[in-house]
Amino acid sequence: MDSPLRLIASNPVDRLARTVEALLVVASAPLSVTELAEAADDDPDRVDTALGLLRERYGDGRSGIVLEQVAGGYAFRASRDASEACARLFERPVERGLSQAAIETLAIVAYLGPCSRPEIARIRGVAADSAVANLLERGLIAEAGRETGPGGAVRYRTTALFERVFGLESLAALPRLDDLGEDTGELRERLLEVASARAS
Amino acid sequence: MAPTPVRELELDLDAFEGPFDLLLTLLLKEALEPREVDVAAIVLSFVEHLADRDDIDLEACGEFLVLISALLELKARGLFPDETAELDALEPEAAAEELARRLAEYRRMKEAAAWLLDRLATERDRWFRLGPSPRAPHAERRLAPQDPSALAAALRGLAVQPPNVSLSHMALRFPPVSQFLERFRALLSRRRRFDFDAEVEGLSRIEQAVAFLALLELRKSGEIALSQAASFAPIRVSRSSRPWASTAPAGRLPRGPQKVQSTFWGESPASPSPGNTGELMPSGAVQGTVPSGLDSPATPQEREGGLEPLDDERILTWTARSA
Numbered sequence: 001m002d003s004p005l006r007l008i009a010s011n012p013v014d015r016l017a018r019t020v021e022a023l024l025v026v027a028s029a030p031l032s033v034t035e036l037a038e039a040a041d042d043d044p045d046r047v048d049t050a051l052g053l054l055r056e057r058y059g060d061g062r063s064g065i066v067l068e069q070v071a072g073g074y075a076f077r078a079s080r081d082a083s084e085a086c087a088r089l090f091e092r093p094v095e096r097g098l099s100q101a102a103i104e105t106l107a108i109v110a111y112l113g114p115c116s117r118p119e120i121a122r123i124r125g126v127a128a129d130s131a132v133a134n135l136l137e138r139g140l141i142a143e144a145g146r147e148t149g150p151g152g153a154v155r156y157r158t159t160a161l162f163e164r165v166f167g168l169e170s171l172a173a174l175p176r177l178d179d180l181g182e183d184t185g186e187l188r189e190r191l192l193e194v195a196s197a198r199a200s
Numbered sequence: 201m202a203p204t205p206v207r208e209l210e211l212d213l214d215a216f217e218g219p220f221d222l223l224l225t226l227l228l229k230e231a232l233e234p235r236e237v238d239v240a241a242i243v244l245s246f247v248e249h250l251a252d253r254d255d256i257d258l259e260a261c262g263e264f265l266v267l268i269s270a271l272l273e274l275k276a277r278g279l280f281p282d283e284t285a286e287l288d289a290l291e292p293e294a295a296a297e298e299l300a301r302r303l304a305e306y307r308r309m310k311e312a313a314a315w316l317l318d319r320l321a322t323e324r325d326r327w328f329r330l331g332p333s334p335r336a337p338h339a340e341r342r343l344a345p346q347d348p349s350a351l352a353a354a355l356r357g358l359a360v361q362p363p364n365v366s367l368s369h370m371a372l373r374f375p376p377v378s379q380f381l382e383r384f385r386a387l388l389s390r391r392r393r394f395d396f397d398a399e400v401e402g403l404s405r406i407e408q409a410v411a412f413l414a415l416l417e418l419r420k421s422g423e424i425a426l427s428q429a430a431s432f433a434p435i436r437v438s439r440s441s442r443p444w445a446s447t448a449p450a451g452r453l454p455r456g457p458q459k460v461q462s463t464f465w466g467e468s469p470a471s472p473s474p475g476n477t478g479e480l481m482p483s484g485a486v487q488g489t490v491p492s493g494l495d496s497p498a499t500p501q502e503r504e505g506g507l508e509p510l511d512d513e514r515i516l517t518w519t520a521r522s523a
């Protein structure tokens with residue numbers, strides 16, 4: 001039987017694993033290998049090795065705490081077994097009550113970001129001011145500069161919190177847009193038919 | 201400085217150099233692209249122009265606001281082209297193609313949104329810590345150099361036991377004024393004058409104060425006249441031969457129009473003091489500090505002896521000293 005709760009500092013990597021573990025406990029946002037190495041004042045490769053030890057120690061089903069790779073870094077989360085207990089004690093303010101408009105806006109920003117409100121409004125066909133403000137307040141999107149040219153509108157991108165809430169290792173973990181949606185060929189044919197009828 | 205019409209405001213922008221009026225003309229003739237015009241720079245030029253002037257020409261400001269608003273509208277239209285007009289300008293096939301492209305894009309985004317919703321549902325049992333990043337930079341609080349000994353001294357001062365509040369005044373007993381009224385009246389029935397300080401000598405401070413109040417009461421009713429050789433000298437109390445309060449009608453001086461009396465007898469009515477004009481006062485008017493009836497009890501001998509009748513101000517001073 002494994003004895004994962006015992007991390008004896010018998011060798012330097014074990015000691016480093018304990019340091020990394022402490023850093024991850026203190027952090028409230030995922031930490032990258034580089035950040036961990038800087039904080040631990042150690043080599044990134046050795047930190048990676050230490051993370052391997054911790055992954056083994058905090059794998060799913062081994063502890064009430066799980067080490068996960070999320071939002072471009074590493075972070076601890078509660079085991080899924082404890083989710084009901086967590087739900088009785090804590091709220092989920094970030095994702096609670098997300099409207100359809102907010103989810104659509106979030107999808108546009110996640111796939112096409114950085115993008116501006118006019119771009120979001122052009123795709124959705126309605127103003128996106130309220131949805132953008134809502135997502136900003138929740139911390140799921142953030143400002144990311146302005147469009148070039150005079151009067152450039154503010155552009156938005158998704159945040160690390162978005163990736164963490166949706167359990168994404170990074171934005172690259174989003175499914176490809178081409179894989180989503182039905183075949184638009186039929187739609188295009190119908191529109192062309194309508195256009196031809198108008199022209200004649 | 202003669203007001204400069206807003207239209208003649210000279211501008212030096214990246215895209216244009218010349219009067220404001222010409223800029224507007226070029227814009228209206230579409231010889232200049234609105235998006236190339238820096239509106240903020242125009243506003244700054246106008247503000248600088250205003251700053252050079254001593255006064256604010258409200259008419260010019262109003263005209264400028266109208267013109268700059270029109271320019272902003274032109275620029276906004278240029279920045280946000282009418283999409284409907286854009287589509288109308290296309291051939292039907294091209295418009296259909298463009299519309300299909302947009303609809304397909306929206307449909308893909310709707311699918312992406314549905315995927316996110318599904319993902320949210322599957323990840324609902326993942327719980328993690330939320331909060332501000334512990335690595336967020338903290339604002340530094342810069343304090344001026346401090347002296348620890350000054351802080352210690354301040355704390356030492358705060359740590360001192362406060363002095364006990366005296367409650368002795370709670371036990372004070374005031375004798376009735378009437379007691380001294382009767383005493384002084386009895387004294388004056390036997391003697392024409394007496395020395396107040398000598399009479400109250402040996403009494404407590406409170407009793408002396410009450411005795412002085414009785415003295416004031418007697419003076420108010422005109423039964424006595426008060427005089428004093430100098431400040432803080434013994435107060436001489438003498439029986440009044442003509443109590444003015446009992447003879448003078450209310451609101452009137454007893455002897456009709458007269459010169460305003462100076463406060464002290466040593467001053468001549470002919471040489472008015474500051475605030476005392478020496479003019480004749482109409483009947484019933486009150487000015488100055490001493491009612492005319494007060495001077496009557498003093499005898500010529502007392503005047504020659506340098507005794508002064510007490511005025512209100514000096515009595516107040518004495519009261520303050522007693523208290």
